[in-house]
Amino acid sequence: MTYCVGILLEQGLVLASDTRTNAGVDQVAIAPKMHVFEQPGERLIVLLTAGNLAITQSVVNLLREQLNGPEQGSHLHNVQSMFEAASVVGAAMRSVHARDGEALKEHGIDFSASILVAGQIKGEKPRLFNVYAAGNFIEATADTPYLQIGETKYGKPIIDRVVKYQTEMMDAVKCVLISFDSTIRSNISVAMPIDLMLYRTHSLHGNCRQRLTEQDPYYVSIRKGWGEGLKAVFSSLPNPDWSAS
Amino acid sequence: MTYCVGILLEQGLVLASDTRTNAGVDQVAIAPKMHVFEQPGERLIVLLTAGNLAITQSVVNLLREQLNGPEQGSHLHNVQSMFEAASVVGAAMRSVHARDGEALKEHGIDFSASILVAGQIKGEKPRLFNVYAAGNFIEATADTPYLQIGETKYGKPIIDRVVKYQTEMMDAVKCVLISFDSTIRSNISVAMPIDLMLYRTHSLHGNCRQRLTEQDPYYVSIRKGWGEGLKAVFSSLPNPDWSAS
Numbered sequence: 001m002t003y004c005v006g007i008l009l010e011q012g013l014v015l016a017s018d019t020r021t022n023a024g025v026d027q028v029a030i031a032p033k034m035h036v037f038e039q040p041g042e043r044l045i046v047l048l049t050a051g052n053l054a055i056t057q058s059v060v061n062l063l064r065e066q067l068n069g070p071e072q073g074s075h076l077h078n079v080q081s082m083f084e085a086a087s088v089v090g091a092a093m094r095s096v097h098a099r100d101g102e103a104l105k106e107h108g109i110d111f112s113a114s115i116l117v118a119g120q121i122k123g124e125k126p127r128l129f130n131v132y133a134a135g136n137f138i139e140a141t142a143d144t145p146y147l148q149i150g151e152t153k154y155g156k157p158i159i160d161r162v163v164k165y166q167t168e169m170m171d172a173v174k175c176v177l178i179s180f181d182s183t184i185r186s187n188i189s190v191a192m193p194i195d196l197m198l199y200r201t202h203s204l205h206g207n208c209r210q211r212l213t214e215q216d217p218y219y220v221s222i223r224k225g226w227g228e229g230l231k232a233v234f235s236s237l238p239n240p241d242w243s244a245s
Numbered sequence: 246m247t248y249c250v251g252i253l254l255e256q257g258l259v260l261a262s263d264t265r266t267n268a269g270v271d272q273v274a275i276a277p278k279m280h281v282f283e284q285p286g287e288r289l290i291v292l293l294t295a296g297n298l299a300i301t302q303s304v305v306n307l308l309r310e311q312l313n314g315p316e317q318g319s320h321l322h323n324v325q326s327m328f329e330a331a332s333v334v335g336a337a338m339r340s341v342h343a344r345d346g347e348a349l350k351e352h353g354i355d356f357s358a359s360i361l362v363a364g365q366i367k368g369e370k371p372r373l374f375n376v377y378a379a380g381n382f383i384e385a386t387a388d389t390p391y392l393q394i395g396e397t398k399y400g401k402p403i404i405d406r407v408v409k410y411q412t413e414m415m416d417a418v419k420c421v422l423i424s425f426d427s428t429i430r431s432n433i434s435v436a437m438p439i440d441l442m443l444y445r446t447h448s449l450h451g452n453c454r455q456r457l458t459e460q461d462p463y464y465v466s467i468r469k470g471w472g473e474g475l476k477a478v479f480s481s482l483p484n485p486d487w488s489a490s
Contacts, residue, residue, distance in 0.1 A: 153398035157427050161472065162479055170484035178479070182402050198487070208487055218485050225482045227406065233474030234407055234423070239415035240463050242443070242453055 001189035002033060002150035004048035005159070005176055006116045008128040008140045011169045012207075013118050013199040016176050017048045018150075018184070019211075020191035034195040035060050037067075037076040040205040043121040045076050045085050046197055050150035051113030051133065052104075055096055059115065062092040082127035083139075086117045090135035097133070114149045119199070126201055154186040155179030169198060177212075177222050194219075246434035247278060247395035249293035250404070250421055251361045253373040253385045256414045257452075258363050258444040261421050262293045263395075263429070264456075265436035279440040280305050282312075282321040285450040288366040290321050290330050291442055295395035296358030296378070297349075300341055304360065307337040327372035328384075331362045335380035342378070359394045364444070371446055399431040400424030414443060422457075422467050439464075 004017040017033040031053060037045040047063075049056035066075035066088075079085045093113065101111050113133045120126040128140040130147045140147050142165040148156065155178075162175045173196070183190050198208040212219050249262040262278040276298060282290040292308075294301035311320035311333075324330045338358065346356050358378045365371040373385040375392045385392050387410040393401065400423075407420045418441070428435050443453040457464050 153431070154402060157399060157431055158475070158479075160430070161475060168484075170487075173485055173487075174482060175479070185405070186398070186402055210487070218483075222482055226478065229478030229481065230403070230406060230475070233471065233478060234403075234420070236474065237419060237467055237470045238463075239413075240418055242415075242418075242455070 001187055002050040003148070003152070003155060003180065003183045003187075003190045004033060004050055004116055004150055005146060005148045005155065005179060006048060006118045006128045006140070007159075007163055007172050007176065008118075008126060008142075008145045008165065009169055009172055010166055010201070012201045012203070013046075013120075013126050013128065013197070014169060014172045014176055015046050015048060015116070015118055015197040015199070016180065017195050018180065018190045019193050019195060020189060021053050022189055030193075032195060034197060036197070036206055036209070037063070037119075038206055039077060041122075042204060043077070043119065044199060044204060044206055045082070045117065045119035045121075046199070046206075047089065048116040048118070048149065049113070050115075052109070052111070055093075055100065055111065055113040055133075056115065058096045058100070059089070059092045059113070062095055063089065066092075080121065081124055082117070082119060082121055082129065085119070085121070086129040086131055086137045086139075089115055089117050089131045090137055093131060093133060094135040097135070116147055116149055120201065120204060122204060126199065151183055151187045151190050155183040158182065169200070173198065174222060177219055178226050181223050181226060246432055247295040248393070248397070248400060248425065248428045248432075248435045249278060249295055249361055249395055250391060250393045250400065250424060251293060251363045251373045251385070252404075252408055252417050252421065253363075253371060253387075253390045253410065254414055254417055255411050255446070257446045257448070258291075258365075258371050258373065258442070259414060259417045259421055260291050260293060260361070260363055260442040260444070261425065262440050263425065263435045264438050264440060265434060266298050267434055275438075277440060279442060281442070281451055281454070282308070282364075283451055284322060286367075287449060288322070288364065289444060289449060289451055290327070290362065290364035290366075291444075291451075292334065293361040293363070293394065294358070295360075297354070297356070300338075300345065300356065300358040300378075301360065303341045303345070304334070304337045304358070307340055308334065311337075325366065326369055327362070327364060327366055327374065330364070330366070331374040331376055331382045331384075334360055334362050334376045335382055338376060338378065339380040342380070361392055361394055365446065365449060367449060371444065396428055396432045396435050400428040403427065414445070418443065419467060422464055423471050426464075426468050426471060
């Protein structure tokens with residue numbers, strides 16, 4: 001499993017992915033799921049991947065190879081909009097499906113993959129897409145300014161309660177870390193470290209990228225403060241006065 | 246979808262189910278998912294059902310008809326242990342599978358059903374089981390004293406944080422209602438009213454059974470207090486001091 005989330009804010013983008021990959025419970029490893037395509041001053045495009053690792057790594061490799069391919073082809077360094085970028089990622093997904101889909105089917109393996117495509121290209125605002133395994137995609141809007149892939153449920157309620165398009169970036173970061181904490185506690189196939197990227201609107205380069213380990217002092221303080229805070233709120237609420245005797 | 250949860254406490258059992266049933270988004274109705282088999286002073290057995298309504302209603306009907314069947318047969322009013330009760334429910338599940346399984350398969354419909362079987366029979370402690378579609382089952386233990394069926398993820402973190410086997414019954418009730426609130430907010434196919442049953446160990450009758458509507462004053466106060474409390478805890482936690490400029 002995997003957990004990735006992208007939040008589209010007026011101030012920019014907050015992007016995060018876990019790093020655990022597993023094939024069965026007895027084959028567990030760390031693999032990055034955040035892939036950055038950057039031309040400072042021109043564009044920053046970030047991919048967050050979930051699903052079958054062989055598929056998503058193939059897609060990312062195809063996209064990297066396209067950058068050095070024939071000049072007339074569309075790729076992530078020459079597309080003129082994030083919509084086009086999502087189309088290019090979708091097309092790469094379809095190429096991998098054309099190559100591997102039938103063989104996977106014969107082995108009873110789902111063609112499961114989804115990729116968040118987030119970023120900004122000069123001349124546009126920051127945008128955020130979710131590209132599905134079929135290569136089609138949806139875009140986040142100011143009404144619901146986030147997209148999740150992978151193990152999405154445990155970490156969703158806190159985002160729903162807190163995040164809006166106008167939310168301050170550092171509040172959104174705090175919320176994302178709480179969302180990861182809830183997910184990591186509940187699903188053993190999602191795990192630290194967390195790759196995190198903050199992007200400020202119109203900066204056109206990756207502003208703050210870091211990998212948070214379990215020992216990161218800020219993550220530790222959020223984890224502890226949130227857990228203790230929840231218990232305190234729980235205790236402060238009244239019990240029902242129904243008799244059950 | 247559905248959400249049902251059963252908690253096994255030293256003090257007894259807390260059992261709850263939502264009441265929404267739907268076949269597609271354009272056919273939504275209320276159906277009880279809590280079914281009580283009671284012989285006051287002798288036994289209380291409660292079934293909470295999730296999955297295909299035609300299957301679970303058939304199982305419950307079979308179990309009711311067995312009560313008036315030939316005397317030598319096992320049924321929920323003559324079994325000597327909750328383990329036997331779970332076996333009887335599992336056998337009823339298998340009967341329905343034998344009758345309907347093949348036809349459902351032909352129509353591409355999963356045989357999806359699960360049933361929590363909770364209660365106490367004189368001479369035993371209260372026990373709690375989860376009977377699967379295949380008729381096999383697991384039992385809750387003091388280490389993880391709860392079982393959920395249906396839409397289980399949204400409402401699980403708060404139970405994990407708060408409930409232990411030694412938890413006071415009314416604290417567990419409060420926790421169950423918060424768990425339902427989180428689930429109902431996130432999944433439109435889980436909805437009020439909530440059927441709730443509290444059972445005190447060794448009382449051998451259903452002690453407090455009620456249906457909570459959206460207007461129930463206690464539920465409203467919990468819902469409001471929890472939402473406001475979460476936001477207050479969130480605000481009180483520090484933001485990261487990373488620059489993202």
